[in-house]
Amino acid sequence: MDDFYREIIIDRYKTPLMKGTLDPHDYSYKDDNPLCGDEIRIDLRVDGAGKVTEAAFEGHGCAISMASADLLVESIVGKDLDEVKSLSKEDILEMLGIELSPVRLKCALLSLKVLKAGVYGVDALEEELE
Amino acid sequence: MAPDVKSVNFDVTRVRSRFPVLTRELYPGVPLIYMDSAATSQKPEDVIEAMSSFYELQNANIHRGIHKLAEEATSSYEAARVRISSFVGAGNPREIVFTRNTTESINLVAYSWGRSNLKSGDRVLLTEMEHHSNIVPWQILAEERGIQLDFVPVTDDGKLDLDAYSQLLESKPRLVGFTHMSNMLGTINPVKRMTAEAHAAGALVLVDGAQSVPHLPVNLVDLDVDFYAFSAHKMLGPTGIGILFGKKELLQEMPPFLGGGDMIKRVTLDGFSSNSLPYKFEAGTPAIAEAIGFGVAVDFLTELGMEAVHAHERQLTEYALERLEEVPGILVYGPSLAEKGGVMSFTFEGVHPHDVAQVLDRDGIAVRAGHHCAMPLHEKYKIPATTRASFYVYNTTDEIDTLIEGLYKVKQLFG
Numbered sequence: 001m002d003d004f005y006r007e008i009i010i011d012r013y014k015t016p017l018m019k020g021t022l023d024p025h026d027y028s029y030k031d032d033n034p035l036c037g038d039e040i041r042i043d044l045r046v047d048g049a050g051k052v053t054e055a056a057f058e059g060h061g062c063a064i065s066m067a068s069a070d071l072l073v074e075s076i077v078g079k080d081l082d083e084v085k086s087l088s089k090e091d092i093l094e095m096l097g098i099e100l101s102p103v104r105l106k107c108a109l110l111s112l113k114v115l116k117a118g119v120y121g122v123d124a125l126e127e128e129l130e
Numbered sequence: 131m132a133p134d135v136k137s138v139n140f141d142v143t144r145v146r147s148r149f150p151v152l153t154r155e156l157y158p159g160v161p162l163i164y165m166d167s168a169a170t171s172q173k174p175e176d177v178i179e180a181m182s183s184f185y186e187l188q189n190a191n192i193h194r195g196i197h198k199l200a201e202e203a204t205s206s207y208e209a210a211r212v213r214i215s216s217f218v219g220a221g222n223p224r225e226i227v228f229t230r231n232t233t234e235s236i237n238l239v240a241y242s243w244g245r246s247n248l249k250s251g252d253r254v255l256l257t258e259m260e261h262h263s264n265i266v267p268w269q270i271l272a273e274e275r276g277i278q279l280d281f282v283p284v285t286d287d288g289k290l291d292l293d294a295y296s297q298l299l300e301s302k303p304r305l306v307g308f309t310h311m312s313n314m315l316g317t318i319n320p321v322k323r324m325t326a327e328a329h330a331a332g333a334l335v336l337v338d339g340a341q342s343v344p345h346l347p348v349n350l351v352d353l354d355v356d357f358y359a360f361s362a363h364k365m366l367g368p369t370g371i372g373i374l375f376g377k378k379e380l381l382q383e384m385p386p387f388l389g390g391g392d393m394i395k396r397v398t399l400d401g402f403s404s405n406s407l408p409y410k411f412e413a414g415t416p417a418i419a420e421a422i423g424f425g426v427a428v429d430f431l432t433e434l435g436m437e438a439v440h441a442h443e444r445q446l447t448e449y450a451l452e453r454l455e456e457v458p459g460i461l462v463y464g465p466s467l468a469e470k471g472g473v474m475s476f477t478f479e480g481v482h483p484h485d486v487a488q489v490l491d492r493d494g495i496a497v498r499a500g501h502h503c504a505m506p507l508h509e510k511y512k513i514p515a516t517t518r519a520s521f522y523v524y525n526t527t528d529e530i531d532t533l534i535e536g537l538y539k540v541k542q543l544f545g
Contacts, residue, residue: 004488004492005485005488005489005543010543010544013544014544034505035500035501036482036483036484036499036500036501036514036515037501037508037513037514037515038482038514039514060514061482062482062483062484062485063481063482063484063485063544064484064485065482104484104488107484
């Protein structure tokens, strides 16, 4: 059990560092996973050079989805949008440091899906993530 | 501590010894505690062996065969139908149609009866506590035919609002469809009373019995319902086979559902004439081994006695309600014991159901987390998901104690 709910996951779930909304923002996107009811919104502010200056997320869900959203949003501050676009499933799993079953993988990847849909401005990224 | 569930007429240890999967260790030293029977039940060795034995010794296609194997297979298949028919107190085995499952049974009624009887503006009355399988087939029909769907509201304590039901019947629905027992709340609905009221208002009645037939004594003649659907796999039988009961007069008037072999009397290039009941609705080679397994599952339950099964689960439900109440932050949905079957859907303050289920899994406890195919009901209670523990003949109060210990572990981890 301890290997699954690592301290970092429980900590980030209970006391997220990046929770909130940004108003105004340059990018904002929201999506849900209707099967488990998880919902995540991510807001970004980007400077003239295309670098993320501020980021925040809002939403509700299981420990895996919330912790991965918090870690992901934290990791993109200071990154170029091109770097954000190239983030992959493996990057998320590395941040979480655990292995996930296919069902729980959907929880972990919801925030990445929301982020990419936000920066690409499209919703059709499921294929890339699967 | 736990009350002793071993009574004179229900020996749970002996029952458990017939289920091979219960001897499995899920993780080293961690036995399986299966509390997901509302999704599908485990299977006793009797059912598994009957199906293997069919394939080993009797396998042949049914009906019209002249050879010995075909005759044996036909007679085993039809004998299963007769036993299932008497298990649910149907008037006539011809009223028992083999389908794939409850979902297909309901779709059969919507497709065959619905398309030949409903026209634009007609109303169908459902309830807010239906499984998606008793909502979506009617929504498809509503889109296609312009029929109007109404829903009986659910009260805060998880019961159907029967005053609202009486009022909704005044708008003269052609058919009323409702579940005998809710798969999320465990609510056992007063089928006989609701059916009589619907009939008085001129409506036919379709009941989803997926959760009730496995757990309660059911007598269809006494309930007087027009259609009744249930699945084998939730009542110790195999997946892939279920039943649609329909009153003979209704089934006779209905057009076929699927076309093909076995459902016809005669075919020419100009057309066909339908076979007699129930074969009119059983196109193609059916799930023969599964029907035979289903028959044995029914024998197994008959041997236990459905009154005894219900009494055993009632004891478990009472004990579980009592123990769950002790755990701070837990909220169980549904009515009180008097009207509740062995289904515990609950929320845990501050913890998502996925996390509850994941922590419990490490103790070998199988529960379900999600919306349990009842999204409208979760929306009503304004919760995205619940954790559901559901009980059956093989569960014990000791297992409920382990569940509660597991929930305290969840609390410790997330509290």
